[in-house]
Amino acid sequence: MTIRVTVWNENVHESTEPEILSIYPEGIHGAIGAAVSALLGDDVEIRLATLQQPSHGLGEEVLESTDVLIWWSHIAQEDVTDDVVSRVYERVMRGMGFIALHSATKSKILRRLLGTSCCVRWRHGHDRELVWTIKPDHPIAQGLPEVFAVEQQEMFGEFFDIPDPDELVFLSTFSGGEVLRSGLCYRRGFGRVFYFSPGDQSYPVYHNPHIQRVIANAVQWAAPERAFVTSPTSAATARRAGSRKSSRGTRREDGPVHQALRRSFVGGGCRYRRRARIRRHRPAHPRGLPRDAGGRRVDRVLPTAVRAVADPRPDRHDRHDRRRSLPR
Amino acid sequence: MTIRVTVWNENVHESTEPEILSIYPEGIHGAIGAAVSALLGDDVEIRLATLQQPSHGLGEEVLESTDVLIWWSHIAQEDVTDDVVSRVYERVMRGMGFIALHSATKSKILRRLLGTSCCVRWRHGHDRELVWTIKPDHPIAQGLPEVFAVEQQEMFGEFFDIPDPDELVFLSTFSGGEVLRSGLCYRRGFGRVFYFSPGDQSYPVYHNPHIQRVIANAVQWAAPERAFVTSPTSAATARRAGSRKSSRGTRREDGPVHQALRRSFVGGGCRYRRRARIRRHRPAHPRGLPRDAGGRRVDRVLPTAVRAVADPRPDRHDRHDRRRSLPR
Amino acid sequence: MTIRVTVWNENVHESTEPEILSIYPEGIHGAIGAAVSALLGDDVEIRLATLQQPSHGLGEEVLESTDVLIWWSHIAQEDVTDDVVSRVYERVMRGMGFIALHSATKSKILRRLLGTSCCVRWRHGHDRELVWTIKPDHPIAQGLPEVFAVEQQEMFGEFFDIPDPDELVFLSTFSGGEVLRSGLCYRRGFGRVFYFSPGDQSYPVYHNPHIQRVIANAVQWAAPERAFVTSPTSAATARRAGSRKSSRGTRREDGPVHQALRRSFVGGGCRYRRRARIRRHRPAHPRGLPRDAGGRRVDRVLPTAVRAVADPRPDRHDRHDRRRSLPR
């Protein structure tokens, strides 16, 4: 399945600093989009979006048809509207992959996804970064050497205020002896998040083929190809959930993946308020069952387990949630 | 050192439902506060706070003098103001421990700290919960059996939309065969976060001595006794940082702990923008150094390393952050 | 690339207990092999091996041409020779995937890979297991529902003495209210290890289509498609390393994967004592590069780094390792 990638860039340096435009004539987003496209070919569809577009180019239609969002921001972090941040956040909860680069440490969206300040030590100046692969079996490390150099770079170093990553893929060192956890994997909701620190507007970091390989690998790793399998019953439940939020356009989503994603997170509410009434089972035969009988038993029982997931009774929590005036 | 504990409760059920008041005559916050006080004695100072108080009882003064905040909320999640949520969040970044109970899964503050929806399957009804200790060496598991029963409970079950916990201490099972990761540890900024699922307003869960023990252990685990050691130089830097935010009253904080916490996070900005200019070192002697000489070398070199953390140059990022109008 | 799978079974119950043979006429290994083959088709080549064969069917040739080894053992754990255990262990270090099932908790090889006793609470009797997927985005969870039932099963429960898994994919509950971390992922050396608890000789567990799906997914997850990219230099070194151990037949291995695996672990010694070629990249677009500072700085720094990694002197550690008589 083609991975639909949207590369987002605040696109401010390129508009205001000629020397940076000379490094990235198409903008950082253009350089990254071209690199991912060159490496993954028909496996990806690339779209570009920037801060200056309406809704920063991240409207409902765009996000709902994006599988992986790549994010570059630096000096305009506070200019991203809270509405867009919330929309991106909810889309990640429902399965969109999110790749944050370099100074996106300070972006509202990364901080909201990670839950920490993402503060990092830094020094701007002509530095040299060595990127060490410490998890060679990780999908994002495929095709990379044990260590490679980024010749022109600024320094990002510890202490880096992040949650312990689910997977720590890369460590970077710098000329001053600093170190950084520089390639980090997280799960958030049904979405996957990857932060990669190399990359700066003042240096041609995104022209480095190893850096490009890491980003392309991350796109493949973060693509949402996964969800619970759903039964007709729960699909119906999901449709109901979906119709309740059809104004948010998610009706366009289809297939068990999106049904499960819808079910998993609806605008801050939860669709898990269903009784799991899995019937106690007393085995009929004291002895081991013959193969096919065993198979049939499973077929008979499973729908029960699944059907049990729906609960007709009124959702008490929802009622409470709708209360707005409380005794003082 | 005495741990300053604030127990916060939305205190709505107790005000509106007599049968719940009959279970918790002092309110859920009163029951929890009394239990922690009884178990930890002089090691803790307990304060109570509720939604109905000004600033929900969580003003600047209270939070700055709180080491561990215990949080119970359910039907009034949306009534907690964003200002209070942000203040609690920033205080956790700077080291305050945070313990979220039961339906606080849906609280704004826990979701902001964890970065996920915290959706959970649930069923209200007379259930029975078994709490299994799967990390017996964990401080929060001290004094607890391998398994204990909560006789009257509602069901919280998987799929529970949380980040993988740093430490998974408890698992719970329910009459229907459901399971939940029910005792979860996270680090966020300089603060520690513990979520514990047992506890409901309709049942005397917080009167269960094992539940009380878990909460008391969590208070001790979450207390902020920790930070980087700072030198006079970096303390001066911290003071400067502190004075810049003195309006936020943090001047009252003192000691290396708070200096480091201040340095670690200031109102969404970062205090790590300093050059680490650790001088390259060429050993004078090709041979091993005698013991005392070694000691002296360390003493000579360390201040250098620490002093190197300060950077006189103007903070370029700060300038950018102050920019508000950007080219369109 | 086809995944070469070897399914190993102690094959004792089937030889001695007719009622078990009636459940698994082809043996447990036969049932598992057939299921994986049916689900993955041409993506896999299946071989079967049992305790009773010479070298337990796990000779040098077999292991070196195995990508993923599935292991089922129960009452003959101690009959597996230490030589075979060591050979399997070293092969995992060099990248072979390893899938341990059910009572393999007590196998020498799993304990050696995990480093704990793998003790588990258990009860033999007609039980019912519910398997809950708590990591729906995990490759091993693909195609599985949120929960499924194994109708006939014995109980394995906590406390389970294992290291915290790298990824916890499944939790299981049982009729008595017990719970188990039942689907566990670990990395060991260059190999991936998956433990899955469902499965017993007395019940047709391996005929359950969901169980079969988990095992097939685990085969794909554990297959070694990954390694550092190697440079001509390190390839040459790897060849030398290979020739030194050619008696162990690893010469047959080829390609960067196996070169890296060879390099990673050779019979308990280490092959990391050599030059790491740091890949340099000369940006295609020299524009924007501070000509003097940038270029010269890099040229000055890199050779230092590279030279630093090379150690011309004889390998002191190896010499020491060969010492056998030491002063007393």
Add this chain to the structure above:
Amino acid sequence: MTIRVTVWNENVHESTEPEILSIYPEGIHGAIGAAVSALLGDDVEIRLATLQQPSHGLGEEVLESTDVLIWWSHIAQEDVTDDVVSRVYERVMRGMGFIALHSATKSKILRRLLGTSCCVRWRHGHDRELVWTIKPDHPIAQGLPEVFAVEQQEMFGEFFDIPDPDELVFLSTFSGGEVLRSGLCYRRGFGRVFYFSPGDQSYPVYHNPHIQRVIANAVQWAAPERAFVTSPTSAATARRAGSRKSSRGTRREDGPVHQALRRSFVGGGCRYRRRARIRRHRPAHPRGLPRDAGGRRVDRVLPTAVRAVADPRPDRHDRHDRRRSLPR
């Protein structure tokens, strides 16, 4: 409670290389023991042990009365007998803390506990190590700065073949730009394991006050103050278990801690095959409890759960384990 620490050293360099003896006149074990004693005072009892003593100074009596074992080994790794390795391993399973230093990466015991080769890149030569604290809230990081320098050191670098640590406390960088995960926490059985890479016989690393602080902190972190609370029933079972192995002297152990440790692991077998007494709590305040449904439901359910955990029948697994001749 006093922590009983045993510092073990192969003590070979000191016996054969005068220049090394000049750095560590009391031996590396003497230097470490003195430092820990100076820092922790009456909180610890220090014993020293070396390879050259009978049983390498690690006989039954010593290990059973050791809470934390510190291990330094390098060129005599293979001279440690497998018996001693197994005894140390089992003692860790039952709760003894284990601290491995520097080149103990290649020790039989650390490899057995971690389950990997522990291969590490290295270069012997006059280097400079910077140790960065990346987990400031960790007990082992208390009293340490954000970064400190070890002026004379050899290089240990990635790729380091270890399991992902439960907690990554320190990262180190070196003059050549190399990096290492240098402070690692693991749980194994009921024991805690800490590996710390700085330290070499050729340099006065163990005279560095920061290094000494890390080791002293690790001793306090690794001390076994923890276990399940046990019921009279399980205590009785534990006594029986104990008496069965009284020849191994563990009778001397006492209190719930050791009972639980005994129960947790006995010579490779498991002691989890017994009734788990589920602690019942009858709420002090019966108010609010739905008398019939609530009460009866509990009475109906609990005995079932409890009975389910008990297995009156002879221990089938044990019988099987005793089988030695199997059909071929």
